[in-house]
Amino acid sequence: MKRVEAELFTDGGNDAVVRLPDRRFPGVLIQGDSLHILRSDLAEVVEACERGELAEARESAGLLMAGLDALLARYATALEEHGIPRPY
Template sequence: MKKMMSISVYGEPGNNATVHFPGRRNPAVAMQSDTLQGLIADLKHARQSLANGDTAEAMDELGGVLERLMEMHTGMVNDVRREGGPDGTDWPAA
């Protein structure tokens, strides 16, 4: 179902953007489909490396995915802070 609504966009969108949906407490990250596909491909590669017994390669891939996700999270927190919003320390994890 497609739904039209107004959302807040923080900062300058790029491969991902910090957004806030009406009625939600916490901000979110919207990402381009190619960025999401890249993360999925990296995770699939890590899984295959583990299946092949190549733990070093799997750890490298997982480290890259973790780094990219942490960068997105840091960017989200910084975007919200710049706009005077909460700093994210009290955002629930779930």
């Protein structure tokens, strides 16, 4: 394990925007339990597709995308507040 100092651009919640040393752009730190939930949500989409339940898959995918959109908006806002251009 290596200890480093990181820059924190948002509060330290489940999806903190941080920049590690030697990185040009910040990233999003997702806690392990939140990552597991994202993976489980995606698995629901895949399983619904495999069963041919496209309406259920579409609904689950929409919820997953809404969550990711919120995460991306939080990231973009943090960068804007600190005068950092988006990397995309």
